[in-house]
Amino acid sequence: MKNTEIKNxxxxxxxxxxxxxxxxxxGENTVVIPMGEISSIADFFVVTxxxxxxxxxxxxxxxxxxxRERFARRPLSQPGDSVSGWIxxxxxxxxxxxxxxxxxxxxxxxxxxxxx
Numbered sequence: 789m790k791n792t793e794i795k796n797x798x799x800x801x802x803x804x805x806x807x808x809x810x811x812x813x814x815g816e817n818t819v820v821i822p823m824g825e826i827s828s829i830a831d832f833f834v835v836t837x838x839x840x841x842x843x844x845x846x847x848x849x850x851x852x853x854x855x856r857e858r859f860a861r862r863p864l865s866q867p868g869d870s871v872s873g874w875i876x877x878x879x880x881x882x883x884x885x886x887x888x889x890x891x892x893x894x895x896x897x898x899x900x901x902x903x904x
Contacts, residue, residue, distance in 0.1 A: 797859055799824075799831035799881035806877075806884050809854045810836040813847045815886070821901045831881040833901060837892050847886045848875040855879060 797805070803820050810818045815836030824831045838844040855861045855877075863877045873888035874895075885897060 802855075802859065802861075802879060802882045803832040803834050805854070805858065806834045806851055806879075806882060807836075809851045810834065810847055810884075810886070813850050814838075814843065815847050816889075817892075819898060821898065823901065826901065830878075830883045832883075833897060834882060834884045835892065835897050836884075836886055837889050838886060839889065841888075844873070844875055844886055844888065848877060848884075851877055851884055851886070 807818050807820060815838060818834065818836040821833040821835065822831070823829060823833055836847065838847055852863060855863075861879055864880055865876075865878045873891035875886040877884040877886070887895070
């Protein structure tokens with residue numbers, strides 16, 4: 789990833805950056821779900837799938853590291869782990885969900901919240 793720091797990125801820029809990070813680590817079927825008009829939880833959800841626990845960890849760790857390096861942002865909270873099949877990175881206005889294929893099918897965030 790290019791390390792060009794953006795001082796005050798918009799939520800959309802952060803979401804797009806997280807998508808690029810997920811795809812760089814072979815996240816599958818990565819989507820952005822706009823949340824701003826339907827919930828005050830966040831402006832965007834980024835959802836991506838991984839085929840294994842090591843890949844879940846790799847994607848989550850990479851996004852966290854890149855966000856810290858590029859935007860000087862750390863997750864506000866980080867519930868879940870690779871063993872549960874769902875890692876959540878809460879960056880405030882953008883929440884990233886790195887999920888196993890099975891967890892993604894089971895919880896169906898796209899069906900629940902819609903998709904962009």
